[in-house]
Amino acid sequence: MHRVETYLDEPADIPVIDFRQLNGTQNERSVAFKYLDDAFQSLGFIYLSNHSIPQKLIDEAFEWSRRFFALPHDVKKRIAHPPSGAVNDYLGFLEIGQVLVSQLVWDTAELEELRKTTPERHEGLELCNPHDLQVDVGRNLWLPEDIFPGFRSFYDSWWDACTRLDHQLLENISELLKLGSPKYLSNQHTCDFCHMSFNYFPSMEVGPLKSREVHRMNAHTDFQQLTIVFNDSIGGLEIHDGEAFRPVIPKQGKIIVDVGDILDRQTNGRSKSALHQVVAPRESMIGNRKDSVPLAAGSVVDRYSLAFFGMPDPEFIIETLPGCEAKGKWAQNMVGEWGQTVTTDEWLAKRVSTEFPAEAS
Numbered sequence: 001m002h003r004v005e006t007y008l009d010e011p012a013d014i015p016v017i018d019f020r021q022l023n024g025t026q027n028e029r030s031v032a033f034k035y036l037d038d039a040f041q042s043l044g045f046i047y048l049s050n051h052s053i054p055q056k057l058i059d060e061a062f063e064w065s066r067r068f069f070a071l072p073h074d075v076k077k078r079i080a081h082p083p084s085g086a087v088n089d090y091l092g093f094l095e096i097g098q099v100l101v102s103q104l105v106w107d108t109a110e111l112e113e114l115r116k117t118t119p120e121r122h123e124g125l126e127l128c129n130p131h132d133l134q135v136d137v138g139r140n141l142w143l144p145e146d147i148f149p150g151f152r153s154f155y156d157s158w159w160d161a162c163t164r165l166d167h168q169l170l171e172n173i174s175e176l177l178k179l180g181s182p183k184y185l186s187n188q189h190t191c192d193f194c195h196m197s198f199n200y201f202p203s204m205e206v207g208p209l210k211s212r213e214v215h216r217m218n219a220h221t222d223f224q225q226l227t228i229v230f231n232d233s234i235g236g237l238e239i240h241d242g243e244a245f246r247p248v249i250p251k252q253g254k255i256i257v258d259v260g261d262i263l264d265r266q267t268n269g270r271s272k273s274a275l276h277q278v279v280a281p282r283e284s285m286i287g288n289r290k291d292s293v294p295l296a297a298g299s300v301v302d303r304y305s306l307a308f309f310g311m312p313d314p315e316f317i318i319e320t321l322p323g324c325e326a327k328g329k330w331a332q333n334m335v336g337e338w339g340q341t342v343t344t345d346e347w348l349a350k351r352v353s354t355e356f357p358a359e360a361s
């Protein structure tokens, strides 16, 4: 099936926000907050520079990801997520085709049809908080230390760096939204319900990607509150700007932060949870490359990304924040009408249940 989608080659207009300025002098802060506000109100995506996660740690995380996905398939399967899409328990290794990423489709039959017609080409390793948890969100699945030595201890420090940045950003957003206390949003979560995805997009034939018959990851909004995305240099991420999908060009040394559904809902659409997807990489990443293992002509190079999903605690009721109540002031969000009161747990369950085959859940 060919998808009907509009896309343009012109990159999305995503600003670089300097994290040091966000937390700098009064003058620097007011300029940086203005850019942040504009970006969250228009696209919901920013590049973040001078942030608190050392590049060395990010490089190590990519290295671990490369090592993990290079393991034989049957070794990765030892920590396979069960085929059931047990809600609240989406941890472990996900093979190609095991999950379906989709948007605004809730009907089981329709989801089954999408499973057949909109295949995706990514593997995943899904992990949560490695520390002692207060809440029951399933447990991380680990390969034995003799098979994958050192990963658990690396993951502890990686998780801590990501949660620290998440909380720092929530402090900035609390200030941006004039919520009274810098800890307003941060106090809503312990990070027990946050989540980390290691995404792997294997090398493949370029044809079906270029014709957009197949995506590396289907179009979706992130269903959490705030996402921190780490990209390699390959490219392929696209964001919908309301008119068309446009490339998000990877920028050396900068990470991406994007608004998720929960923040969109909390701000009544003032902060946008934008539709995005992963498609064919940049032209230079197709065919024989001088700088890496030669690829067959007409293949795309493999790609890795890491995504940290910040999320309030499960029992938290997702409600409009003070100052964001005015109905219709901001454009309709991508997640549709929320209607009834929903907790974080319920929202997650609703979206995760669309990702796995119905008969197995």
Ligand SMILES: O=C(O)CCC(=O)C(=O)O
Residues within 6 Å of the ligand: 197, 199, 217, 222, 229, 231, 237, 276, 277, 278, 304, 305, 306, 307
């Ligand atoms: O790989 C990317 O650049 C984005 C991944 C993504 O959107 C996700 O994991 O939700």
Ligand SMILES: [Fe+2]
Residues within 6 Å of the ligand: 220, 221, 222, 276
């Ligand atoms: Fe995403």
